[in-house]
Amino acid sequence: MNEEQQIVVDFLTGKTGKSKFYFNDFLPLFPGKGPRDVKKILTSLVNAEKLEFWSSGSTTMYGLKGAGKPDTDA
Amino acid sequence: MAKHATPKLDQLESGPWPSFVSDIKWEAENRAKNADKVNYQIPVDCPADLLGVLELSYNDGETHWKHGGIVGVFGYGGGVIGRYCDQPQAFPGVAHFHTVRVNQPAAKYYSSEFLRQICDLWDMRGSGLTNMHGSTGDIVLLGTQTAQLEEIFFELTHKYNTDLGGSGSNLRTPESCLGTSRCEYACYDTQDVCYQLTLDYQDELHRPAFPYKFKFKFDGCPNGCVAAIARSDFSVIGTWKDDIKIDQAAVKGYVGGEFAPNAGAHSGRDWGKFDIQAEVVDLCPTKCMKWDGSKLSINNRECTRCMHCINTMPRALHIGDERGASILVGAKAPVLDGAQMGSLLVPFIEVNQPYDEIKEVIEKIWDWWMEDGKNRERLGETIRRLSFQRLLEVTEIAPQAVHVKEPRHNPYIFWKEEEVPGGFDRDIEAYRTRHQR
Structure with a gap:
């Protein structure tokens, strides 16, 4: 994992009580970078199976893979 | 014999319009018979349980669906909308009932072969129920289970040359x-x-x-x-910069009754003789048209592209030649x-x-x-x-x-x-x- 990916993972592991975050929540982690660059970091983490998407259908959030309530508790 | 008694839903069938309840019942019977010997990958009674959970919601006055989730295909943040039933023991056929959005072809030009392929795929790996089309235009495939999603995605992309549509905080399917x-x-x-x-x-x-x-x-x-x-x-x-093109002879043709206005679209009843003044000129929202009894003129600078005159007399009026678009x-x-x-x-x-x-x-x-x-x-x-x-x-x-x-x-x-x-x-x-x- 590179330094930028580690910043995202550290941010997520440091949070308690919340497991899913909006894309905008990650922008302050990289003050010098625009949204498109931050998106690339998050996409690389999704592709590496460190992060996963959570979608309500209308809105999408990011979280650590497996974090939070299990999804298949139907 | 229906799996669940649905007296409230049955009532919905009594109205004058085609009913989604009848459609779901038809599909439930069809799947139970399985005349085509489809190798169903999700419970055969999925449509029957859908009716059951809907009846329960009507009785309880509250939903029994849980929306959202991490369901999706690898690498995609959209295209699949997760849905679970909160009474899975009573309605196992809809324990998962995820929606898959499929990118429709541009302007919805289909071949019958493609439609058959989509329907066959959805009979086998989904509920068989579809919504053609969602408000954004996608093909909406209603009701499948998590284990089927990657299989469906593979078939759509590798065999049918199409893709999932958009959902969530994404660009939606254009x-x-x-x-x-x-x-x-x-x-x-x-x-x-x-x-x-x-x-x-x-x-x-x-x-x-x-x-x-x-x-x-x-x-x-x-x-x-x-x-x-x-x-x-x-x-x-789409819009144009120059003037609406006018064929004055065709305008006279409409006035004289030679051509039906609106290309005959409103010919279901007798509206009387075509009155260009009342039906076109006076309805222009910017009052930029004039008919002097033999010539139609348009002050194009004032035209706001309402299209009414062109729609009414398509033989006589045509969009300009300097074409482009407004954003x-x-x-x-x-x-x-x-x-x-x-x-x-x-x-x-x-x-x-x-x-x-x-x-x-x-x-x-x-x-x-x-x-x-x-x-x-x-x-x-x-x-x-x-x-x-x-x-x-x-x-x-x-x-x-x-x-x-x-x-x-x-x-x-x-x-x-x-x-x-x-x-x-x-x-x-x-x-x-x-x-x-």
């Missing part, structure tokens, strides 16, 4: 009207630009990074067959903050491959909205919050009179300090020498 393929009013090739932008913006379609949904729609003319002006954050609507932004449905129609941003833009001019406007808007838009805020709401003036600044479009909705309503021109000689600081003493207190 949509276009028939355009130049069949319509003489089309001012540009809507299908081509829709297809090209779908390819160019794959990342935005499948990997969510927007504050909320974002929709493109492409209407070939202001008739708006895909209602871009009302339903899309970025509407591209409007910010339309949305009334979920938050009320419904909004699009606001005019670019009065005229040429629509030519590779569509770089349009993409430049799109990307400037995205850069701004991604940075300054709040979570779950549509572009139209960001514009209302931060002003249309700000949008003009970020898109580097000079304010024009056509941007103003009405006098004093939305003045977009505000002086900035750097634009004023000497700035905003004044020598008050010098001022007082000229102006008494």
Whole structure:
């Protein structure tokens, strides 16, 4: 994992009580970078199976893979 | 014998309209018989349990669905909408009931072979129930289970040469009207630009990074067959710069009864003799037309492209030759903050491959909205919050009179300090020498 990916993972592991975050929540982690660059970091983490998407259908959030309530508790 | 008694749903079938309840019952029976010997990959009684859970919701007065989840296919942040039943023991057939959105072909031109393939796939790996089409235009496949999603995705992309559509905080599946393929009013090739932008913006379609949904729609003319002006954050609507072309002989043909107005579309009853004054000239919203008994004239500068005269007399009137599109932004449905129609941003833009001019406007808007838009805020709401003036600044479009909705309503021109000689600081003493207190 590179330094930028580690910043995202550290941010997520440091949070308690919340497991899913909006894309905008990650922008302050990289003050010098625009949204498109931050998106690339998050996409690389999704592709590496460190992060996963959570979608309500209308809105999408990011979280650590497996974090939070299990999804298949139907 | 139905699996669940559904007296309340049965009542819905008694009305005058075709009923979704009858359709689901038909599918439930069809799956139980399985005449085609389909190797069902999800429970055969999925449609029967769907009726059961719906009846329970009607009895309880509350939903038994849980929406949302991490369901999806690997690497995609959209295209699948998770749904679970909160009474899975009673209704195991709909324990999972995920929706899959499939990108429809441009302007919805299908081959019957493709439709059969989609239906066969959904009979085998889903509930067999579809919604053709969702409001954004996608093929909506209703009801499957998590284990089927990657299989469905593989078949769609590898065998049927299509893709998932958009959902979540993504670019949603772009949509276009028939355009130049069949319509003489089309001012540009809507299908081509829709297809090209779908390819160019794959990342935005499948990997969510927007504050909320974002929709493109492409209407070939202001008739708006895909209602871009009302339903899309970025509407591209065909228009022309020069004059409406008039064939005076054909106008006389309509007046004399030789041609049916509206191409005969309203011929179901006797409306009497065609009256060009009452049915066309007087209905012009800007009163820019005149009929003197032998000649129709149009003051084209005042035309707002309502299309009524052209629709009524298509043989006599035709769109101009200098064709392109207008871009409007910010339309949305009334979920938050009320419904909004699009606001005019670019009065005229040429629509030519590779569509770089349009993409430049799109990307400037995205850069701004991604940075300054709040979570779950549509572009139209960001514009209302931060002003249309700000949008003009970020898109580097000079304010024009056509941007103003009405006098004093939305003045977009505000002086900035750097634009004023000497700035905003004044020598008050010098001022007082000229102006008494």
